[in-house]
Amino acid sequence: MVHVATVVPISETVGANKIVPAVAIPYPLGNPDMPPDEEQRLRRRLVEKSIEALTTAVEEQTVFDS
Amino acid sequence: MDLENQERVKSLAEKHGPENLVVILGGAEAEASGLTAETVTVGDPAYAGPLAGVSLGLPVFHIVEPEIKEQVDPEVYEEQIAMMEMVLEVDDICEEVKNYREQGSKYLG
Amino acid sequence: MNRAQSTSADQRSLKKLRVVHYLNQFFGQVGGEEKAGMGPEVREGVVGPGMAFAKQLGEAAEIVATVICGDNYFGEQVDEAGAEVLKLIQKYKPDLVIAGPAFNAGRYGVACGAVAQRVTEALDLPVITGMYPENPGVEIYRRFAYVIETGNSAAAMRTAVPAMAALVKKFAAGAAIGGPEEEGYIPRGIRKNFFHQERGARRAVGILTKKLKGEEFVTEYPMPNFDRVDIAEPLSKVEDATIALVTSGGIVPRGNPDRIESSSASKYGRYSLKGVEDLTAETHETAHGGYDPVYANDDPDRVLPVDVLRELEKEGAIGRLHPYYYSTVGNGTSVANAKKYASEIAAELVNEGVQAVILTST
Numbered sequence: 001m002v003h004v005a006t007v008v009p010i011s012e013t014v015g016a017n018k019i020v021p022a023v024a025i026p027y028p029l030g031n032p033d034m035p036p037d038e039e040q041r042l043r044r045r046l047v048e049k050s051i052e053a054l055t056t057a058v059e060e061q062t063v064f065d066s
Numbered sequence: 067m068d069l070e071n072q073e074r075v076k077s078l079a080e081k082h083g084p085e086n087l088v089v090i091l092g093g094a095e096a097e098a099s100g101l102t103a104e105t106v107t108v109g110d111p112a113y114a115g116p117l118a119g120v121s122l123g124l125p126v127f128h129i130v131e132p133e134i135k136e137q138v139d140p141e142v143y144e145e146q147i148a149m150m151e152m153v154l155e156v157d158d159i160c161e162e163v164k165n166y167r168e169q170g171s172k173y174l175g
Numbered sequence: 176m177n178r179a180q181s182t183s184a185d186q187r188s189l190k191k192l193r194v195v196h197y198l199n200q201f202f203g204q205v206g207g208e209e210k211a212g213m214g215p216e217v218r219e220g221v222v223g224p225g226m227a228f229a230k231q232l233g234e235a236a237e238i239v240a241t242v243i244c245g246d247n248y249f250g251e252q253v254d255e256a257g258a259e260v261l262k263l264i265q266k267y268k269p270d271l272v273i274a275g276p277a278f279n280a281g282r283y284g285v286a287c288g289a290v291a292q293r294v295t296e297a298l299d300l301p302v303i304t305g306m307y308p309e310n311p312g313v314e315i316y317r318r319f320a321y322v323i324e325t326g327n328s329a330a331a332m333r334t335a336v337p338a339m340a341a342l343v344k345k346f347a348a349g350a351a352i353g354g355p356e357e358e359g360y361i362p363r364g365i366r367k368n369f370f371h372q373e374r375g376a377r378r379a380v381g382i383l384t385k386k387l388k389g390e391e392f393v394t395e396y397p398m399p400n401f402d403r404v405d406i407a408e409p410l411s412k413v414e415d416a417t418i419a420l421v422t423s424g425g426i427v428p429r430g431n432p433d434r435i436e437s438s439s440a441s442k443y444g445r446y447s448l449k450g451v452e453d454l455t456a457e458t459h460e461t462a463h464g465g466y467d468p469v470y471a472n473d474d475p476d477r478v479l480p481v482d483v484l485r486e487l488e489k490e491g492a493i494g495r496l497h498p499y500y501y502s503t504v505g506n507g508t509s510v511a512n513a514k515k516y517a518s519e520i521a522a523e524l525v526n527e528g529v530q531a532v533i534l535t536s537t
Contacts, residue, residue, distance in 0.1 A: 001407065001531065001532040001533075001534055002531075002532075002533055002534070003534050003535075003536065004533060004534065004535045004536065005535075005536040006250055006251055006536070006537070007250040007251075007253070007281070007282060007285055007311075008253075009253060009285060009289075009311075009315050010281060010285060010311040010315070011536070012315075013311055013314045013315045013402065014311070014402055015402045015403050015404040016404070016534075017404060017406045017407070022535070022536075024247065024251050025211070025246075025247045025250055025251060025282070025466050025537050026208075026211075026247070026466045026467045026468075026469075026470045026471065026537065027470040027471065027477040027478070028424070028477065028478060028535055028536065028537055029476070029477055029478065029480045029483075029535065030470065030474060030476070030477030030478075032470050032473070032477075040482075040483075043476065043477070043480050043482070043483050044483050044486070046480070047480050047483040047484065047487065047533070048487075050533050051413060051418075051487070051492070051493065054409065054410040054413065054418075054531045054533075055409050055410045055411075055413050056409055057408075057409045058406060058409075059406070060406075069206075069207060097330065101330055111329075111330070111332055111333050112202075112224075112329035112330065112332045113202065113223040113224035113225075113226060113227050113332060114201055114202050114204075114223060114224075114329060115204075116204075118204065118223050118224075118226060119226040119227075
């Protein structure tokens with residue numbers, strides 16, 4: 001499992017082992033200030049990062065930053 | 067009571083004078099009704115909205131309280147309230163609202 | 176250690192404790208969720224709940240300024256926001272900081288806690304806040320503040336303020352601060368050594384004797400509860416894997432057919448993604464009441480990225496997107512309920528051959 005969340009300390013404190021920092025609280029995988037295709041690319045990058053996290057072996061709680 | 071409604075009540079009190087207003091509540095729960103009654107009498111107990119620290123002292127009643135119920139056309143009451151009333155904790159609601167009214171309403175005469 | 180305690184009693188009674196109060200945008204009277212992105216600002220004197228504190232504190236302490244910051248602004252950049260807020264607090268040279276109370280509001284609790292950490296580490300001042308025990312801010316920051324235990328909503332303001340104020344007054348008086356049960360704060364995880372009348376061996380045997388007799392006993396050292404999760408094996412063949420989406424962001428079919436509550440959700444939903452390529456404002460919405468819903472309602476993929484998962488599926492980058500997603504509202508959800516939903520959801524997912532989950536939160 002990978003947790004896509006904005007407030008990383010909360011994710012860490014509940015024990016998530018793989019965390020992908022999200023964009024913002026009301027739009028974790030988006031950004032309404034971007035033009036639609038840029039936003040789409042942003043969402044794709046975050047999902048790809050999540051998939052990367054799923055396939056990566058970790059020894060401890062790990063935040064997958066860009 | 068949410069921020070917008072607090073603002074509305076405050077404006078109405080400023081516009082018409084608190085002695086010319088009565089607040090009638092229709093909420094389904096005693097605790098929530100009590101908090102709203104407190105808000106329009108002594109002020110927002112959560113100190114979150116425009117009525118934080120503002121004591122309007124408005125007279126406040128709940129629609130199921132006898133003082134209000136008996137002033138409503140029985141047919142209208144039957145149509146609009148009777149069904150809901152069956153599932154409410156009427157006694158608890160009346161007690162809560164009465165409590166706050168007695169403590170904080172200034173214009174009951 | 177705090178400055179209030181190091182001043183002599185005579186000087187103490189003349190000097191009023193200087194306090195700065197930290198609030199979020201809501202209690203700071205600025206606005207609701209639509210203002211949660213506001214950066215830190217200062218107001219002189221009291222704002223909102225500060226009025227209630229002032230009444231309780233009387234001559235013992237004075238709230239000289241209030242710092243207000245949006246919960247999203249803080250939550251989205253905890254370090255930067257903490258530094259900015261610290262700078263604003265420092266200007267007023269307080270003797271003590273009050274934060275919140277935050278009750279069960281998670282972002283607010285984290286902000287109050289982070290402020291407490293900054294103030295404790297940089298200024299060595301006591302910070303008093305108030306939270307419901309399940310607030311994530313408690314577990315993360317409890318050793319940096321005195322977290323008075325409160326109820327789970329703002330309805331508990333009437334009891335939280337007097338309890339917090341009582342502790343502030345103790346600092347003002349230079350009185351010794353007692354343990355958690357005495358003062359009403361949540362245990363900080365700080366061990367203080369002291370000499371007991373009875374020696375340890377005797378006390379240990381005393382406890383053991385009670386235990387053997389089946390009598391009630393009180394442990395001297397409650398075992399800390401580490402909320403850790405076993406690390407799962409990494410996904411090996413992602414191009415063959417079935418991946419499921421789960422969210423606490425409250426994304427539901429338009430109309431919220433199961434009536435998942437906007438706060439303190441009593442249920443979760445399982446919804447079909449069969450034939451769904453993309454979530455839109457027409458097909459889905461958010462039920463979550465704890466964040467500004469406009470962006471998620473406009474395009475629910477911003478919380479539940481179905482569109483991208485479908486693309487990856489088409490390209491063969493993943494095996495497939497599981498045809499069901501699970502959703503609940505993670506706003507004031509009790510830990511007990513969250514655990515229950517999670518174990519039911521996990522059991523179903525495992526049963527249906529799902530190999531990995533992407534969990535999104537707001």
